[in-house]
Amino acid sequence: MRLETVEPVRLADYRPSDYAIDTVDLAVAFHEAETTVTATLALRRRDGTPPGAALLLDGDDITLGSVAIDGKVLPPETYTAAPEGLILQSPPADPFRLTLVTVLDPAANTKLMGLYRSNGVWCTQCEADGFRRITYFLDRPDVLSVYTLRMEADRAAAPVLLGNGNRVEAGDLPDGRHFAVWHDPWPKPAYLFALVAGDLAAKRDTFVTASGRTVELGIYVEHGNEGRIDYAMDALKRSMRWDEEAYGREYDLDVFNIVAVSDFNMGAMENKGLNIFNDKYVLADPDVATDSDYAGIEGVIAHEYFHNWTGNRITCRDWFQLCLKEGLTVFRDQEFTSDMRSRPVKRIADVRTLRSHQFPEDGGPLAHPVRPDAYKEINNFYTATVYEKGAEIVRMLKTLIGDDAFRRGMDLYFDRHDGDAATVEDFVACFAEASARPLDDFMLWYRQAGTPVVEIAETYDADARTYRLAFRQTVPPTPGQPRKAPMVIPVRFGLVGSNGADMTYQAAEGAEVRDDVIVLTEARHEVVFHGVAERPVPSLFRGFSAPVKPQLQSAPSDLTFLMRHDSDSFNRWQAASSLAMTMLVAGAEAVRGGATPRIDPGFLDALDETVANPSLDPAFRALMLAVPGENDIAREIGENVDPDAIATAHRTLRAAIGARMETTLAHVVSDASAAGDGPFRPDAAGAGRRALVNAALDLLSATGRIEVLEAVERRFDSATNMTDRVAALSILVHRHAPGAAAALDRFHARYGHVPLVVDKWLAVQATAPDTGTLDRVKALTTHPSFSFRNPNRTRALVGSFANLNPTQFARPDGAGFGFVADTVILLDEKNPQVAARIVTSFRSWRSYEPRRRALAEAALHRIAAKPGLSRDVGDIVERTLA
Numbered sequence: 001m002r003l004e005t006v007e008p009v010r011l012a013d014y015r016p017s018d019y020a021i022d023t024v025d026l027a028v029a030f031h032e033a034e035t036t037v038t039a040t041l042a043l044r045r046r047d048g049t050p051p052g053a054a055l056l057l058d059g060d061d062i063t064l065g066s067v068a069i070d071g072k073v074l075p076p077e078t079y080t081a082a083p084e085g086l087i088l089q090s091p092p093a094d095p096f097r098l099t100l101v102t103v104l105d106p107a108a109n110t111k112l113m114g115l116y117r118s119n120g121v122w123c124t125q126c127e128a129d130g131f132r133r134i135t136y137f138l139d140r141p142d143v144l145s146v147y148t149l150r151m152e153a154d155r156a157a158a159p160v161l162l163g164n165g166n167r168v169e170a171g172d173l174p175d176g177r178h179f180a181v182w183h184d185p186w187p188k189p190a191y192l193f194a195l196v197a198g199d200l201a202a203k204r205d206t207f208v209t210a211s212g213r214t215v216e217l218g219i220y221v222e223h224g225n226e227g228r229i230d231y232a233m234d235a236l237k238r239s240m241r242w243d244e245e246a247y248g249r250e251y252d253l254d255v256f257n258i259v260a261v262s263d264f265n266m267g268a269m270e271n272k273g274l275n276i277f278n279d280k281y282v283l284a285d286p287d288v289a290t291d292s293d294y295a296g297i298e299g300v301i302a303h304e305y306f307h308n309w310t311g312n313r314i315t316c317r318d319w320f321q322l323c324l325k326e327g328l329t330v331f332r333d334q335e336f337t338s339d340m341r342s343r344p345v346k347r348i349a350d351v352r353t354l355r356s357h358q359f360p361e362d363g364g365p366l367a368h369p370v371r372p373d374a375y376k377e378i379n380n381f382y383t384a385t386v387y388e389k390g391a392e393i394v395r396m397l398k399t400l401i402g403d404d405a406f407r408r409g410m411d412l413y414f415d416r417h418d419g420d421a422a423t424v425e426d427f428v429a430c431f432a433e434a435s436a437r438p439l440d441d442f443m444l445w446y447r448q449a450g451t452p453v454v455e456i457a458e459t460y461d462a463d464a465r466t467y468r469l470a471f472r473q474t475v476p477p478t479p480g481q482p483r484k485a486p487m488v489i490p491v492r493f494g495l496v497g498s499n500g501a502d503m504t505y506q507a508a509e510g511a512e513v514r515d516d517v518i519v520l521t522e523a524r525h526e527v528v529f530h531g532v533a534e535r536p537v538p539s540l541f542r543g544f545s546a547p548v549k550p551q552l553q554s555a556p557s558d559l560t561f562l563m564r565h566d567s568d569s570f571n572r573w574q575a576a577s578s579l580a581m582t583m584l585v586a587g588a589e590a591v592r593g594g595a596t597p598r599i600d601p602g603f604l605d606a607l608d609e610t611v612a613n614p615s616l617d618p619a620f621r622a623l624m625l626a627v628p629g630e631n632d633i634a635r636e637i638g639e640n641v642d643p644d645a646i647a648t649a650h651r652t653l654r655a656a657i658g659a660r661m662e663t664t665l666a667h668v669v670s671d672a673s674a675a676g677d678g679p680f681r682p683d684a685a686g687a688g689r690r691a692l693v694n695a696a697l698d699l700l701s702a703t704g705r706i707e708v709l710e711a712v713e714r715r716f717d718s719a720t721n722m723t724d725r726v727a728a729l730s731i732l733v734h735r736h737a738p739g740a741a742a743a744l745d746r747f748h749a750r751y752g753h754v755p756l757v758v759d760k761w762l763a764v765q766a767t768a769p770d771t772g773t774l775d776r777v778k779a780l781t782t783h784p785s786f787s788f789r790n791p792n793r794t795r796a797l798v799g800s801f802a803n804l805n806p807t808q809f810a811r812p813d814g815a816g817f818g819f820v821a822d823t824v825i826l827l828d829e830k831n832p833q834v835a836a837r838i839v840t841s842f843r844s845w846r847s848y849e850p851r852r853r854a855l856a857e858a859a860l861h862r863i864a865a866k867p868g869l870s871r872d873v874g875d876i877v878e879r880t881l882a
């Protein structure tokens with residue numbers, strides 16, 4: 001395959017650039033047909049660079065107008081210019097100003113990297129290496145410059161002109177044109193550069209910082225969406241306050257703007273003072289946004305804002321250090337949400353995401369360390385491993401050294417590295433220093449890929465009153481890492497006594513045991529607790545204290561005991577989840593052997609008791625009802641997977657829950673309707689109540705009773721918010737209710753003009769678990785509401801089908817794989833980044849049973865064989881097949 005020839009970039013090869021760029025002056029002139037960019041870079045040799053050393057600037061698809069040094073246009077023989085780079089063979093020895101004129105066609109930029117047009121709005125996306133699509137540059141995160149940007153455009157076409165930093169000048173020009181000049185005093189790498197020019201509506205507000213400075217806030221959206229900004233603005237102000245209170249971090253400019261655009265490759269981008277967002281993470285009102293949309297907005301607004309310190313003020317030395325900003329910022333946004341909402345509920349949600357996204361990555365051909373040591377295409381490393389496992393590492397660090405030392409370490413990091421392009425080593429050193437605990441062994445979490453397995457065995461000696469826990473950890477081999485060393489694993493724990501309370505013990509030996517944390521550092525530990533009055537039920541990895549797979553052969557009665565009594569909410573949920581998983585795995589096995597899955601009545605009793613308990617948070621009860629999904633079961637089975645058998649086992653368990661818990665679930669529904677809706681509030685309490693009712697209806701409908709489906713259809717029509725409406729629609733469609741098709745039509749008639757709601761309509765259809773789904777999905781690709789040019793539409797239809805419809809993606813005739821492969825091949829021409837994401841849905845292809853495995857492999861080979869395949873897709877396919 002062609003890609004074998006692309007040489008990887010290696011961490012070991014890092015060296016600083018020969019030249020520094022102290023200032024960047026950009027003049028951007030927007031016209032309908034083309035945009036010209038005049039960039040003036042103040043270049044200077046770094047210490048140690050010999051005079052006259054060649055200057056190599058990065059480029060990508062650049063059309064060059066002219067090159068000048070200190071105002072004099074260069075004759076063509078003094079430089080080499082190509083779309084992918086510019087070389088000056090012998091630049092001046094003294095600091096000089098290089099002026100580059102480039103000509104861009106933003107409307108033709110379908111990759112959505114660099115400068116592009118989204119629904120008529122000019123905007124940019126420069127991370128990771130998009131700035132080189134605007135002008136030639138030292139496009140690497142360790143080159144920090146002070147930027148000044150002058151934009152000019154037709155006033156009617158683009159009344160709004162936004163850049164990084166503060167606006168220092170603006171005014172009219174002849175011919176209906178106008179201009180604005182933005183200056184950002186904070187030196188930054190090019191990936192944080194941004195501009196926006198267009199006709200947008202805005203909502204403005206102010207924020208007074210802890211030290212009393214007033215910051216002007218603005219959120220810009222396409223016209224027609226001005227009524228959907230309030231929640232994002234509120235989330236922004238709460239984020240700003242939280243970072244002051246939790247970390248002592250204040251905002252550092254006079255202006256903070258957010259722009260929502262409809263065509264965007266990922267969630268959002270933290271450009272200095274000018275965050276640009278996928279509009280999905282800004283726009284909300286109760287009629288169009290679900291509770292999970294609101295939660296997503298709150299989390300992403302916070303995430304991007306928090307980057308101002310963790311990412312912008314302290315940036316990354318190179319892209320191998322990506323987790324330095326992403327893992328840490330995810331950790332920070334998770335903590336923010338925990339403080340805003342419910343901590344246990346947030347933790348359970350995050351662990352579910354980690355297991356559903358990161359575990360399969362870590363256990364498959366795309367596994368890589370949180371800090372990779374080589375890459376062919378950096379855009380393929382914005383992964384669940386870097387983000388979510390990266391956040392887990394920060395969380396473990398906090399567990400290991402304690403809250404106070406952790407905060408001191410963060411303070412030290414902000415203090416010592418402000419203005420730096422830093423490394424993971426720099427970061428971890430701050431915590432070692434603050435805690436006086438050497439963390440060299442802990443660094444393995446950044447270098448070693450794969451999810452550790454921790455096997456646990458327990459014994460109680462009643463005569464000696466000792467309780468032993470034997471731990472054995474193994475880290476599976478991953479690509480390029482056949483052998484692994486033991487990791488530092490913090491195990492938060494409790495020994496639960498028969499009265500349900502945590503027991504005390506006199507002493508512990510065999511490992512470092514501090515308060516309620518055991519620290520494993522070796523492959524094996526035997527921890528002995530002395531003075532233990534009775535045989536405890538162990539509650540291990542409370543709060544999911546490490547991203548590992550614990551294996552303890554617990555008696556089902558221990559797990560139902562923990563479901564009822566554990567003081568740690570996470571482990572109450574985990575106990576239910578583990579019990580359900582055991583049944584589901586055995587159930588899938590039974591189905592394949594032609595038998596019926598067996599359901600443990602003790603589990604159903606404990607679940608019923610929990611869900612009926614009015615003193616528990618409704619959101620928590622809703623999570624208890626969410627048994628492991630089909631993809632989770634497949635991952636647990638690991639090999640020779642038959643998605644149809646899994647689906648049957650899954651359906652059987654859910655129907656059994658629906659039948660056994662009918663009284664409780666019906667009460668949940670009727671209590672809620674008796675209490676009435678009240679005014680809609682998108683807060684955690686309201687969202688939790690809605691989640692519980694919708695989970696109850698979903699399980700009741702799993703029994704297939706027609707009265708339930710009729711009630712759901714009435715609920716669909718009378719819903720006063722999108723959460724309830726789309727939950728009802730999904731039940732109707734997925735359970736083949738008689739009214740399903742008509743409900744889909746009514747939904748489209750009402751919301752067809754709201755693209756973000758069209759996404760829900762597409763996703764509900766793409767995830768229907770029946771054999772007609774593939775044809776429907778294919779038909780939808782030509783529906784007027786659909787477009788492959790828009791990443792959100794593409795992900796809603798094709799991404800949902802490939803990732804959330806396991807039986808239809810992996811149809812035994814291979815047609816599901818074939819369709820996704822065709823889509824990837826088509827999409828690769830337009831938007832390789834989005835295409836590459838979709839290919840990752842093949843990552844677990846080796847765990848299918850032989851027939852499906854062969855079909856998936858053939859689909860992958862077909863993608864690989866496409867002439868001119870992008871580096872993005874090529875890299876994923878190559879690693880997936882390796």
Ligand code: TRP
Binds near residue numbers: 127128267268269303
């Ligand atoms: N840095 C962004 C974040 O995590 C994400 C990001 C990286 C991104 N590359 C991108 C967004 C490309 C859009 C397009 O907050």
Ligand code: ZN
Binds near residue numbers: 303307325326329
């Ligand atoms: Zn981020």
